[in-house]
Amino acid sequence: MSTVFRLRSLVLVGAVLTLGAITLASVVPIRFESREELFEIPRGTWARRMAGQNVDILPQEIRLVLGIRDILVLRNRDDVPQLFGPTLIMPGQTFRLPFDVASEYQFACTAHVNGQMTVIVEDALTSPWARLRWRVVRIVRRVARRQQGV
């Protein structure tokens, strides 16, 4: 068997598997009784910002899903209180916020450089594209967390 043929077969198998995985990810329904989306403000965030570093810890936009009862969880591991929306989260404190209306929420947030964070709460993941996007975002976040050692 030639090397070129082997390589082609591998590429073909890889492509078929990838396509299969994408199809599965977009078709299989997402079911949770309730799910927590955890975001952490690491220790030293405030100090790094005061030192002039451009620190963007939390994503600018957080997407949650009402249909799987997503709960936004913010944990402040920094040494100073952080303002999130209408309240202060003290050092070491966790704030859990469930949502009951699908909408776009704008929050003031001192953990962001521009002082703002958007939380988009979607009704349900009904379309294949929405399910696929949800799963891909989740994988990307897991990989990013692993790289950050969180």
Place this chain on the structure above:
Amino acid sequence: MRRVAALLTTLTLLLASPAIGADGNAFESGVFEPPRAAPDFVLQGSHGSPVVLSKLRGKVVVLAFGFSYCPRICPVTLARLSEVFKNLGPAASEVQVLFVTVDPERDTADRLREFLQFFHPSFLGVTGDDEHLKAVRREYGILATKAASESKKLGYEVHHSSSIFLIDREGKLRVLVPFGRPPESISHDIKLLLAK
């Protein structure tokens, strides 16, 4: 090839992952864990005497920030709290609503009493000097900024945080209720605090 295989494995695991259950947190609004002691204050009450927050221990305190000339937010919040009091029945006597003004210039104790009685006779307004009120807002992370009003009659209004806080019987800041929660949901969380 290894990376593709790892990605496919992760995807398969995610597809097959079981449901992550709730952690037993039964509150319907935002919860602080661990809860911190609610920052204490002494302010002038709309009933004519000073209000010391820490002296209300033993009751569940519903702490709201607003002003009596508020055209949109405060009337809705207070009307909902009035509905909550109806839902609570006799247990409402163990709950105290405190409405801290963000507009001390116009919200005198008399003005607050007159305004709050429209919603419930037990609702207590609190006011004080501007500096003192600013310090209280800072402790709770409340934002309030004066802005020109669309209504010439009002002159100005104050844009302010619209959430309310629930403080348990031990004086701990436990729950943050975002604006717009239905009265049933607020009653549910207050009942949980009363039961503890």
